[in-house]
Amino acid sequence: MPDNFHIAFPWALALLPLPLLVYWLLPSLRMRSAALLLPNYHKAVEYTDQKPRKSAFVKKRGLFSWLIMFVIWCLLVAAMTNPQLVGKPEMKIKTSRNFLIVADISFSMAKTDWKIDGKKSRRWDAVKDVMHDFIQKRKGDRMGLVFFGTNAYIQAPFTPDLLTVGQMLDEADVGMAGQMTHIGKAINKGLEMFDNDTLKTKVMLLLTDGIDAGDGIQPLDAADRARKDSVMIYTLGIGTPGHGGSDLDERTLEQIAELTGGQYFLAKDENRLKEIYSELDKLEPMEYEETQNKPVTMLYPYPLAVAMALAILSTMLSVFVSAIKVFRERKEANYA
The missing domain is CATH 3.40.50.410 (von Willebrand factor, type A domain)
Incomplete structure (x- = not known):
């Protein structure tokens, strides 16, 4: 690391474990989906003597998605620390x-x-x-x-x-x-x-x-x-x-x-x-x-730009995978 490298806000590094704290402390986000009522559904309810209740499922992410999100977060924290290259005082x-x-x-x-x-x-x-x-x-x-x-x-x-x-x-x-x-x-x-x-x-x-x-x-x-x-x-x-x-x-x-x-x-x-x-x-x-003013080169745009690029690419990849999955399901349904 060069001698003139400087981090303006080192305290921002304390935000790195924040996603883990959110994951452990906050409840999972449950997503509702539309239910499909079967014929004689109500008779089945009476027969089993059970009451219908609202339900939800927790959408799970794959390991790759978690890895991308963690990298994006690290890059955002790196940008928040405001890394700089500080030159010598000018004469x-x-x-x-x-x-x-x-x-x-x-x-x-x-x-x-x-x-x-x-x-x-x-x-x-x-x-x-x-x-x-x-x-x-x-x-x-x-x-x-x-x-x-x-x-x-x-x-x-x-x-x-x-x-x-x-x-x-x-x-x-x-x-x-x-x-x-x-x-x-x-x-x-x-x-x-x-x-x-x-x-x-x-x-x-x-x-x-x-x-x-x-x-x-x-x-x-x-x-x-x-x-x-x-x-x-x-x-x-x-x-x-x-x-x-x-x-x-x-x-x-x-x-x-x-x-x-x-x-x-x-x-x-x-x-x-x-x-x-x-x-x-x-x-x-x-x-x-x-002079009191030292030439400063701000480096935060670089990790910020990489984080935005990864977020856009991961979103596009997710949409693309979902589209392929829907296409395959429809194709299988047509064959059936």
């Missing part, structure tokens, strides 16, 4: 983290120095392509999107609906937030989103290929505020520093990550970006929790 993804992607969509992200499937493409298109897969893998996280350039704006508030987040990602394009790069503003806008939410675990992924414009909120000041608010920032630089006119400020991105307990990554091409997202999955793994 479900626990929603315990806000994961915010803060992406640079300034004009520099329009450079066509990356490739998708061997074809030249804009940095932003390549980033979007890989980011889609990353978002879909974050089931359990509440994802949000902030895009920035000269200004920063919220594209998608925190939501567990990753399909909607992916659609909102598709709607964004280079230049929608202006041509400059304001990293400090972007971090500050992300912190505003975290302030309005209740989940304690807060993770931000800051993605840029440029250098802060230098006016307004300074990136390190915004990062210090993030540290105080327990927001961890992973920074991701796009491009190759010192190559092709790149002005990526790696030093600032490294300081932001170090200050908040995160980590800095450099993505020189799409393949490296995919590797980085895989590393992020390991650094911020999905959390699982055991």
Whole structure:
């Protein structure tokens, strides 16, 4: 018997001897049949000085009938015990983290120095392509999107609906937030989103290929505020520093990550970006929790179905045998 087999109502097994108790304790069922009066019946009664009385006979069953009925009863009792196969508690993804992607969509992200499937493409298109897969893998996280350039704006508030987040990602394009790069503003806008939410675990992924414009909120000041608010920032630089006119400020991105307990990554091409997202999955793994509901497979329909099938077959067999018996009696009567 498998370890996961379980009987919900074992007390029902006490009903197994019930038919025997009924057989022993209750009187037999006497069946009446029509009597055939013989000629001179009343004279015979007077002659014997006996009074006519009502009579009945006890219909007896054969051993085979008793065996079938007992098997049917056992199957019904087995169904009443409600046998089950109980699986192990399922594990479900626990929603315990806000994961915010803060992406640079300034004009520099329009450079066509990356490739998708061997074809030249804009940095932003390549980033979007890989980011889609990353978002879909974050089931359990509440994802949000902030895009920035000269200004920063919220594209998608925190939501567990990753399909909607992916659609909102598709709607964004280079230049929608202006041509400059304001990293400090972007971090500050992300912190505003975290302030309005209740989940304690807060993770931000800051993605840029440029250098802060230098006016307004300074990136390190915004990062210090993030540290105080327990927001961890992973920074991701796009491009190759010192190559092709790149002005990526790696030093600032490294300081932001170090200050908040995160980590800095450099993505020189799409393949490296995919590797980085895989590393992020390991650094911020999905959390699982055991559910109270265990998968249960009910087994009672099987003995119940067999019992019903035996009852129907035995009834049909009894009718068939009775019909043959009547047919033979009539045939013998005709010969007589």
